[in-house]
Amino acid sequence: MDNTRISVTLKHHLQLAFSPVAVSLPSSKDNPELEVYRPKKPVASYCQSIMAAAKGESLYLLKNDILCKSGAATLGFRSYPEDMLSGQKHYRSGVFCSIEAAKKSVAGACKLEDESIQALLLRPISQADNGYDVLLMPVNAEQAMFISVADKYETGGRTEISMATGFQGICGDATAYVLKTGSINLSVTGFGDRLRCGLDPDLMMVGIPENRVTIIAENLEKLGTKLLAKYKRARRGEIGEE
Secondary structure, three states, rough: OOHHHHHHHHHHOOOOOOOOEEOOOOOOOOOOHHHHHHOOOOOOOHHHHHHHHHHOEEEEEEEHHHOHHHHHOOOOOOOOOOOHHHHHHHHHHOOOOOHHHHHHHHOOOOOOOOOOOOOOEEEEHHOOOOOOOEEEEEOOHHHHHHHHHHOOOOOOOOOOOOOOOOOOOHHHHHHHHHHHHOOOOOOOOHHHHHHHOOOOOOOOEEEEEEHHHHHHHHHHHHHOHHHHHHHHHHOOOOOOOO
């Protein structure tokens, strides 16, 4: 299944309001052909850029293109700033009631290794014709349910979700965690994520490793003629609940 068909399939069966976003980690920052996608000025945050890509933009980001230092560190561009490691940053912002709680949460957060990446390329999946590493989608609870069912359609089992609390939802939980574990993950995101990227109150962010995307899309097609179709008719009141 090519990426254009995957895009159409996901949008149709999940009834997405936004385009799924393909996140690529180029092995080098020296990509002259991608310079056309560099922002004219630094972006506020990675999460803001994800929503821009979900609305159709393509963005090529280097280390100094992301103003949010904690997000850039989570993604492996740099080290965490000292005020974050000490707990001061999140304590001052009110996410935690004590410096110790903030420090403990930052220490346990999921991040890529310092200086481990050189660049990020964000595109709607329909434009990702040369591959990508993880797919991100803003979804509501019902759409997240459909994705989870499609992911386990052939294997069964549980979907274990790992989330930070109140911070680093999109960069940490939906991106870094998925890249490190190779597992699908869902985040209710954080205060800063929502404010910076304008994420609607009813939306979350799901991250899917590239090697699961086609499987999920194919399973949604299978489910679309069976369980999902029946469920959607019942939701519209066309048939009784079974």
